[in-house]
Amino acid sequence: MDAFSIELFLLCFLCSITFSSVMCSLEIHCNEKDMNTLLHFKQGLIDPSVVLSSWFPKLDCCEWTGVKCDDITARVTELYLPCYTNHPQLVPYGDKDDKSHCLSGAFSLTLLELEFLNYLNLSNNDFKCIKYSSIGSRRCDDFSTDNLPYLFGNTTKLRYLDLSYNYDLLVNDLHWISPLTSLQYLNLGGIYIHKDIDWLQSVTILPFLEELHLVGCQLENIYPFLEYANFTSLQVLNLAHNHFVSEFPTWLFNLSSGISLIDLSQNQIHSQLPKTLPCFRSLKSLVLSRNFLKGTIPDWLGQLEQLQELDLSYNFLSGSISTSLGNLSSLTVLILESNEFNGSLPDDLGKLFNLETLRVATNSLTGIVSERNLLSFKNLRELSLSSPGLNFDFDSEWVPPFQLKHIRLGYVRNKFPAWVFKQSSLKYLTIGDSTTSFEPLDKFWKFATQLEFISLERNTINGDMSNVVLNSKVVWLVGNNLGGGVPRITSEVIVLHLRNNSLSGSISTILCQIMTSKSNLVHLNMAYNNLSGELTDCWNNWESLVLINLGHNNLKGKIPNSMGSLSNLRCLSLGNNMLSGEVPLSLKKCHNLWIFDVGHNNLSGVLPSWFGQNIKGLKLGSNQFSGTIPRQICQLHSLMVMDFSSNRLSGSIPDCLHNITTMVANYASTRRVGFILNFPGFSITVVTSIQILIKGNELSYVDLMNVIDLSNNNLYGNVPSDVYMLTGLQSLNLSHNHLMGTISEEIVNLKSLESIDLSRNNFSGQIPSSMSDLHYLEVLNFSFNNFMGKIPSGTQLGFTELSYIGNPGLCGPPLTDICPQDEELHRTNPAEEEEEEEEDDKFEIYSWFYMGLGIGFAVGFWGVLVSAIFFNRRCNRAYIH
Template sequence: MWIVFLPITNTSCVIMDASLIFKLKFLLLCLLCTIMFNFVMCSWNMHCNEKDMNILLSFKTGVTDPSGMLTSWFPKLDCCQWKGVKCDNTTGRVTQLNLPCHTNRHKLVAFGEKENKSHCLTGELNLPLLELEFLSYLNLSNNDFKSIQYNSTSNQKCDDLSRGNPPHPCENSTNLLYLDLSYNYDLLVDNIHWISLFSSLQYLNLGGVHLRKEIDWLQSMTMLPSLLELHLASCHLENIYPLREFANFTSLQVLNLADNRFLDELPSWLFNLSCNIFHIDLSRNKIHSQLPKTLPNLRSIKSFVLSHNCLKGPIPSWLGQLGQLQELDLSHNSFSGPIPESLGKLSSLIKLKLESNDLNGTLPEDLGQLFNLETLRVSENPLTGIMSERNLSSLKNLKNFSMSSPGLIFHFDPEWLPPFQLLNIELGHLSDKLPAWIFTQSSLKYLTIADSTTSFEPLDKFWSFATQLEYISLRNNTINGDMSNVSLSSKVVWFVENNLRGGIPHISPQVVVLILRNNSLSGSISHLLCHNSRDKRNLQYLDMSYNRLTGELTDCWNNWESLVLINLRFNNLTGRIPDSMGSLSNLRFLYLKSNKFFGEVPFSLRNCKNLRILDLCRNNLSGVIPNWLGQSVEGLELRSNQFSGNIPTQLCQLHSLMVISLASNRLSGPIPNCLHNITAMLSNYSAAHKVGFTLNFPGFSVDLSCSIPMLIKGNELPYFNVMNAIDLSSNNLSGSVPLEIYMLTGLQSLNLSHNHLVGTIPQEIGNLLQLEAIDLSANNFSGVIPESMSALNYLSALNLSFNNFMGKIPSGTQLGATNISYMGNPHLCGAPLTKICPPDEKSNNTKLIGHVDDDDKLEVYSWFYMGLGMGFVVGFWGVFGAILFNRRCRHAYFKFVHRMYHFVIHRTKSIY
């Protein structure tokens, strides 16, 4: 009973207040019961299934966990509370395992530099995980697993994945819907037959996993009737099954086979997929065929991507029947013929990419009726005709426009105002004036104009318009503009071969990439370097090579610590290399070739710990070769200077060094015998080692290649793939070539010419199987040319002239040689020289029977070998028969053998 004490002033009010309080009390009671019920339910711990826990612990035993991602995985803690594990609230069975590795996208990534996965899971990926009966979601993407093993935790035996046959089902595995093992780039899988166990699978992503040994991947995939998305990009697959006519992908919606190694014709099974499919991606493969004339059952497809292949033939007109198509990407192939007019019927199309093919004819006007089109890219095709506002007037949603062709004429009304606002424009082969409508694009961020003779006048208007851009690229144009008073503020400024003149333009702190290569710029660079600014400078890539710059490198480099590359080659700069360049701690590439610098290389550069390429060729630098270079150096180019002294042995400690060019200096002394310690030259790693880096910006990235100019095979060429090369020519080196140099089995070019080296060429030269060029000319080498050089199959340039070699030139060395390669060796003979070698003993014996006919020679040889054989038989049985049948001879023989045995034993003991 509730008693309420209230002053009695109004009876009705008192009754109403008591009723309200009763209701509030009831509500509070219900709330209290709910809280108590939840507390009881929460206090009842739903432990995960013991079998599931054992399977997870078995997985953990084969994994290396450097960052402690699995520290919560221990038996005393409920596995439903382990990191990445999710259980069913009712049954406590494991339903999800989500352990992807998250890596940061660095702003600067060197070519060939692997993503940092030192904190990711690695080791062996045991797949008893797939025996979790209620597991529906498994994501182990972007880790660093090395191998896969299927070791069952149950009593039922499962086949090992390394075998060729698919494993037998160990448990009911039909609950798995999502499987993602992508971006485990070092993961090698011999076969994927085990995938067929998971018939309920809807999403499968093995992108980046090595499947190159898998020869029947399609058969395994067709065993998954519920599959909606299949991602096998960058899997090193080589077989696309051209003979298969049908693949049972009844539910497939996304197919991604990009960046593989397909070389067969495009298979028919690909075009017999279910009409439910809405995305196909076969980009970056190497398929050498053409699309079929018909494409049934693809009426509902929404995305069709076949970019970066070797497809040829005409673009089929049936593509215009794909009414729901939103993306068509056939770029970077070899398609020919006209662009089908039927593409103008694709009213749902959003992206159309046809660039980098051999398409000809005119641009269909019907493409201008694609009202939803946002991307139109048709550059790098031999198109003809006139491009005008009629082609673009209805494309009100257009954001990305790329058009260039030598035979295409741009003719726009100067008063035309487009209905769109573009983000990206790429134009080429323009003449007359720039289309006036470009200046109306206030949302434009990326602009590329190439191979054009158009007038950029008025230049003041153009440079003012360019201040809104984040990326501007002008290549091979005829601008002829004075840049002295121009201010640039784009993040990427890429001006190459435009005949720009005057002084260096002003740049804002926002500029990250400044490329002014191969123009006619002149004057000093001091106002660029020494300009005071309170804002932090972000410049990382500075390339002003092939200009007419003069003056000294002023000592203002302390303000440019962000620089990664400096390229000032082929100018008229002079003076000493300033000490302040040693403050560039991020510097990786320094190119000062073909200027007029003098003095020593500053010792302060030892602080540039990340320096990979040092190119100081063709200057007047002196002193000794730097011995303080860091471990990151890959290319050392110091040719054509005045360096003196010995070659420092410290170079042998630079294990990453692949190019040593010290030619045309004043070096003396011997060649160091420790060069075999340079491990980078022990393999052919350089064959695929590109020099450069990628800069990642929000929304776009830029690849910046860096070359290493080397004098190889008599020509100086810029190599973007580093070669393993040693060039010590034109010095005063003496002594013999150390044998250790022939241990560098990855060496591709060796030039020791024009020195004072002595000794012979050893047989060990045959170990240099990758050798493409060798020059030992103008030395004092002697002896015979070893036969082992015949094994150098890649040799295409050989010069052994002006030495003291003697004897016959081995057969096979003519691969890279002419008679000039051996001239100046008076005691050499044989092809390709005209000098005939003197006859040896064998040839004399041949002359003795030279007067005998061939038939007579054959008869003489037959009787000779027959007599030799009969003599051996008679002699053998004469001795052996006497021992076997004559007792006296037999006893004497064994007595002799016995005495010889004791004599040998006695002599052996006396020696030791």
Template sequence: MCSSLKIHCNEKDMNTLLRFKKGVRDPSGMLSSWLPKLDCCRWTGVKCDNITGRVTQLNLPCHTTQPEVVAYQEKDDKSHCLTGEFSLTLLELEFLSYLDFSNNDFKSIQYSSMGNHKCDDLSRGNLPHLCGNSTNLHYLDLSHNYDLLVYNLHWVSRLSSLKYLNLGGVRLPKEIDWLQSVTMLPSLLELTLENCQLENIYPFLQYANFTSLQVLNLAGNDFVSELPSWLFNLSCDISHIDLSQNRINSQLPERFPNFRSIQTLFLSDNYLKGPIPNWLGQLEELKELDLSHNSFSGPIPEGLGNLSSLINLILESNELKGNLPDNLGHLFNLETLAVSKNSLTGIVSERNLRSLTNLKSFSMGSPSLVYDFDPEWVPPFQLVSISLGYVRDKLPAWLFTQSSLKYLIIEDSTASFEPLDKFWNFATQLKFFNLVNNTINGDISNVLLSSEHVWLASNNLRGGMPRISPDVVALTLYNNSLSGSISPLLCDSMKNKSNLVHLDMGYNHLTGELTDCWNDWKSLVHIDLGYNNLTGKIPHSMGSLSNLRFLYLESNKFFGEVPFSLNNCKNLWILDLGHNNLSGVIPNWLGQSVRGLKLRSNQFSGNIPTQLCQLGSLMVMDFASNRLSGPIPNCLHNFTAMLFSNASTYKVGFTVQSPDFSVSIACGIRMFIKGKELNRVYLMNDIDLSNNNLSGSVPLEIYMLTGLQSLNLSHNQLMGTIPQEIGNLKQLEAIDLSRNQFSGEIPVSLSALHYLSVLNLSFNNLMGKIPSGTQLGSTDLSYIGNSDLCGPPLTKICPQDEKSHNITKPVREEDDDDDKSEVYSWFYMGMGIGFAVGFWGVFGTILLNRRCRLVYFRFLHRVCDFVIRKMISIY
């Protein structure tokens, strides 16, 4: 009898689900049970009402397992997730209350119904009339569909019963009316639009109709404004607001009820600026406030001390000034207080913390902030995490009373860590500790490091290698004064298997050969031993590191050939062996994952192997200052990564996951661009083959790399012309072809490279007129050593310009003045010469001819006699 009364799926609901399935690609068969012959209430992810048989829940999130080590540029593996179109035909399920398709891989939203009738075109902002009734939907989660592009949220506004909306990670770059849509949801309790590329936060709007909202997460967007006041006035009649114009209607009443029910407000990682408004202190129910990583200025408002319910207050990484308000110490429920990386001043003492009995996480540090704690003070709290910056003199004594502490960060401090034995013993309880840019000045050769993550960079640590336990996952000893051999660290036997993933000991004074004990460290993903004094050959045992992605051995004294065993490192992304004494030929067996290959300043010889053209992911190819010869391969256009123009933002690295926390480690490669060395955080598309013995012409295929940003072929024996195809390299910022044997004219297409800021064509056999263009006329140093070049910026006038100058030179007012000045100069010069010639012509004749002299003096005598007689007669 029970079997005969069993309720089956509603046929209308089943047809709606089948229409949805048509637009979905299902690579792993998640929807394989969605078949017409089966009861849809038994389909995967579908739940029905036990009485009516109507579909009430769709729960199909994609579960992805994240490996312990994740590369930045590697997305979660979603090859098994649902993809394709997400059709809003699901909104026709009248009794649907729960909808979760989070963490899938949908690409677009289909706004129109796929049934016999069509709903209005929601993409134009119209509200649907024929798409069914979805007034029962309470929960909607499409978060972490990172490639899902949504043009507007107008379709959300009709879900009048919605209480939970999470679109975090969905792309909404063109949505300017998002607030208008979500404020039409009177029952909304939680709204998450994190990392959605939103730009409009309605800075001039004063009210928003969120009468029930408790959680608002707008972190990680592109808001550029001061904090809008509607966040405070989260309640009003929506009919009085014109959101499309970002202004208030004149009929707006003077007062509205403010329930101030908001409990969580996340606005971190935006571009918000101006002072933090004091009205935030009136959000009486607020428990979590995160305004970190913005550009807020001014003091921390006193009003925040009124938030008696506040649990987490995060204001770090802003531009806040002034003292830490005393009344923050009255927030008895506070568990997290983070105000580091600001410009705070004044004194911090036990007075600020003594009432915070529930404090678990504390972060503080500004250059002008002074710590003044009583050395006998014992806090009423036990911290799990603490971050201190700019500590002077001594570390606070109460720090060593924190027996529950697991995470410790001390940065930019001149405090004494002595006695060091006490500090290192205290550190054994920590899971993670980060000491960066301090003045520890201690010998760590006898120290046992046992934390999972040990970060000891730029502290002037001395002595030999420390000992590490098998629990250590990441070890950074970068930029210290460590010396001696690396062997004690790697070759001392361990009782248990090593878990070390990250090893960074660059910029120290290490000496000796590179140990051959790498077989016991197969978990390593990142090795940096650059800028030391290590010598010898690269050991073959490094080839056993099958997980290795980043290997930096630059600026040491290694010699010999690159061992073929590195061929086993199939996952290698970055190989930096620059500035050593390595020899032999360029390795041609590298795995296809390589993104950066730097071999500059070694003794490599022979040709550039054509096998390198198989490295489609290669972005940095730096073989400068070697002894390479022969032609440049004509297959470099196979570097497909160099076809894209977003390389300057291509950040590489990896994230090490732990059960309680994760650590992201940025990697990259040092590049010589525009005559200077750049940091290693980002990768640029760069080819540098300078200072070799390469010959022949440059293959045209190299000009097909449209994303190339820097090209340096200088100091070789290359010949031929520079083709017009060089204008295809629209992203080029620097080009150096100097000291070769290039001939012909400079192509006009070079003047169209608008990003070009460094150009060097000097010491070639180029001829003709230099094309006009801002990029090409900045300095004549780019063209010296080309005797047949002419035109600006060179002083040499081209023959065609000189002829036109003489024939058709235009007359300007300035030129007319110059011409007049020139005429007057010649006139006065002629007068002077004429006077001199006339004078010496007459006077010289008188002096040299006797008869002329007698006639002349007789004439003078008569003139004088005549003048004397006239004067006598007058008187």
């Protein structure tokens, strides 16, 4: 290197050092106004996880968590503070995401005073309300349009706003959205804004809005004077999971080719609307699923030439599928399932060469579906076809031009479509309500091993499952008449649902098999089969189990101690078998149980008392349990179903039942018991049921009711007074016992009562008149007791005679026995006697009057006759002759 090069290098190095030092001396810090606005916003928040711990004045606000500033001006441009919640594989049904660590409190609109803010994401937090003014720290004020100039000033730079899934956020008015005229993305999904009847007017004036997401906002019809929405830039519109009950929302898409009447003063201008309008021409995604829309698909939908996604599923749309949809050449997703469409599958759909998802199942479509309908779909990845009137007629040699990942077929009557076996990428297969032979079966089950999800429901698959190995994560084979022994499974299986088939033999085939790796089985349901033998003692290998349902089989023997190793177990249903012996104490380790159903067996011993606080349903009826009802039952605050009927229980009813919270206050987070299993790309909801004898019928209830059934035992004593405190109780059955005493007038407190049976006991006294105020009561049985007195009158007590027979002292309707006091009253009442005497006098007067009329009529008649004869010569001669 020569001297000149060295000098040049040193000069450049010196310049760079000088430039860096100058830039360091000119470093721009966070704008003080922006910092104060953020600090004011923080004052109204509850921050349990200290997410905003870096938000203090001594640190440059551009370095605060979630804050991003402009590189040159250092003004705040973005605020990114969404809350992340864990989504475990198994979530109890009805449980909301745990947001105890998320930001809460008031969302202050003063945050929008940040003049250069263009991005704001506070989604999935736990904000409770919107704070419209700067007064106070966490108080939410009533909205007033007078506040808008103060809040926003000239701020119009916000382009992205996401407040979605703040489920408890109270939004009564959306007018504060209107000044944000630069918005391009708005997401308020999961926030109830239905109280604002002109919500659409607030968002339709946003000229640059490209995406609008209002999913699950309980929206109904719009303000009646708003004729249409002028979304000239909108590309994505998602209004799923709302309450729209009108016909297809033409109020939202004013693209009709009809006549528009415009009244301008005294002039009437009649103009033909153009077939296409600039409004909505840029729309790419339209989702209106899970509403209550009715009517037909309008033809103008075919004018949305840029549309890529159309989802109208789970509505009440009818008529034929519009052929105009064939004009949507850009469409990749078409979902029309679960409506009331009829007619055939339009040939025009074959023009949708870019289609990747086609779902039209669960409609009333008719006609033939063959390879001709699917030839043009080279990019198809998901196909759903299922209607009773569709006939599948595919060539057995046809090779599809696509490789599907999802297939759902229903009502397949002919041969199983052979082209399905050629889908090497298939992961999800659903076939229902079909009579196809699934032949050859060995080929089908081998093909099924590549699937992650297989659902076969209500089919006629006649085959022996003994040699079948199932490998899918979800195996849902319900009501298919599957026979033979139970199949084997691999460790990949998470859900195994074989309910309502014809499987026989021992369950040890599946439970005692040697597996190469640890089992992941969570859900095991083989109820309503012909399984026999004992429960086996191999449960130690299945610790991941959460739900077991082996009810309605022919299982016998004892409940094995090894079931106590199932510490994750939530639902155990072994009812309607032939099990015997005592309930093992080892089950105490299953402290997470929600449902314990061993009814209709031959179990004996004392009632178990080790249940944990999570128990919701106890069905121990129709066994041989003896002893007394343990007082520990009163500590089960979540209990809704208590069925100890048809046993050999003795003693009295515990006087502490008022401690069962759900029966007192009639509140529960959910009455549905089950869980949600999350998988990559999909989730599955598993809900368990329990059989309850109520209103004379034993039915399976998915939504649990508050029920106490202690019937058919040897209980004695009085009904404890705290029973009348169970204001949430819906069914009470104490029949066929030796209970005594009177029924308190406080029974009127049981406002939710729908059914009560106290028959065949030793109750006495009068039936409380207050029972006529139990407005939900549908079933009442007080027969065969010692009740006495008059049956109270009232619409709710107007049951049949069978409700009261066997009580010799009862009288009054609907019984035929007249109460003595009524009969005596009828006989001795002076007013009635005087009234009867007056009636007798009137009758006598009227008798003489009518008798006089009769005599007068007779005398007059004969007088006329005699005169006619004797004074008329012709009559006289005729008479004499």
